[in-house]
Amino acid sequence: KQEVTQIPAALSVPEGENLVLNCSFTDSAIYNLQWFRQDPGKGLTSLLLIQSSQREQTSGRLNASLDKSSGRSTLYIAASQPGDSATYLCAVLPYGGSQGNLIFGKGTKLSVKP
Amino acid sequence: EAGVAQSPRYKIIEKRQSVAFWCNPISGHATLYWYQQILGQGPKLLIQFQNNGVVDDSQLPKDRFSAERLKGVDSTLKIQPAKLEDSAVYLCASSFSTYEQYFGPGTRLTVT
Numbered sequence: 001k002q003e004v005t006q007i008p009a010a011l012s013v014p015e016g017e018n019l020v021l022n023c024s025f026t027d028s029a030i031y032n033l034q035w036f037r038q039d040p041g042k043g044l045t046s047l048l049l050i051q052s053s054q055r056e057q058t059s060g061r062l063n064a065s066l067d068k069s070s071g072r073s074t075l076y077i078a079a080s081q082p083g084d085s086a087t088y089l090c091a092v093l094p095y096g097g098s099q100g101n102l103i104f105g106k107g108t109k110l111s112v113k114p
Numbered sequence: 115e116a117g118v119a120q121s122p123r124y125k126i127i128e129k130r131q132s133v134a135f136w137c138n139p140i141s142g143h144a145t146l147y148w149y150q151q152i153l154g155q156g157p158k159l160l161i162q163f164q165n166n167g168v169v170d171d172s173q174l175p176k177d178r179f180s181a182e183r184l185k186g187v188d189s190t191l192k193i194q195p196a197k198l199e200d201s202a203v204y205l206c207a208s209s210f211s212t213y214e215q216y217f218g219p220g221t222r223l224t225v226t
Contacts, residue, residue: 004156034214043118043205044157044217089156101170102215104156 002027002094006105013080014113021075021108023090028068031093035064035075038087038107047088048075080112116140118218120206126224132194135221139187139208145169146183147215148191149205157205163189196225 003026013019023033032051036044048057048064050073056065063076077084087109091102119138127133139146144165149157160179162169165186174181178197183189193200203222207215 036217041222043120043219044207046214046216049214091156101159101162102157104158106154106156 002030002092002103004090004092004103004105006088006090006108008108009106010109010111012111012113015080015082017080017112019077019080019110021077021088021090021110023073023075023105025071025073025092025103027094028071029095030068031095033064033066033073034091034093034102035062035073036089036091038089040086044089077110080110082112082114085110085112118206118208118216120204120218120221122221123219124222124224126226127196129198129225130195132192133196133223134190134192135204135206135223137189137191137206137218139189139206140210140216143208143210143216144186145209145211146189147207147209148181148189149207151203151205151220153202160191193223196223198225201225 005024007022030052034049035047037047038044050057050066061078066073087107089104089107091104121136146163148160150160151157160174161171161181163183166183181191201224203220205220206218209215
């Protein structure tokens with residue numbers, strides 16, 4: 001059974017700091033891995049999607065890496081800003097079963113202090 | 115492009131009452147998903163539709179939850195009767211392919 005773990009559960013950093021959020025998964029048989037952002041009381045916003053054949057994806061100040069063999073992904077945020085404060089969720093789309101069944105971690109709650 | 119629409123945004127009901135949530139996916143998206151997100155947890159898939167057919171409802175508590183997608187567009191998720199443990203955010207998502215899902219703002223349900 002696929003399980004997704006995110007560490008740390010919460011993180012507080014000063015503005016301008018570079019930071020890394022971690023995601024691990026137990027089964028490497030995945031189609032892709034996705035990072036989402038969730039603001040309080042809001043839905044999920046997709047940040048980056050990495051296909052299983054890719055090693056990383058970049059969008060602006062965000063860079064996500066994927067190492068399928070070790071079951072790990074990292075989300076790197078450069079020059080953090082207070083507006084980056086949110087909960088970041090990692091999800092994998094496993095092979096087999098329903099192709100829509102994203103398996104999510106519990107998220108990392110990020111707080112960026114001005 | 116308009117995003118996924120959901121209503122209501124908030125709902126408070128007493129246990130044993132019934133409630134319904136509505137979702138309008140992005141135009142042209144054939145696949146629609148309903149997720150349940152309990153506080154402090156990641157979302158969990160309840161049901162997936164491809165057009166108006168059910169692809170996966172293995173995690174839907176069918177004794178109290180039901181969902182339909184009429185004409186392959188809008189969808190309704192119903193809970194009857196509600197229990198305290200149904201308190202959660204109910205998220206609707208849609209996708210053109212099965213590989214990237216777009217989420218709505220969610221409906222926050224509180225069962226008292």
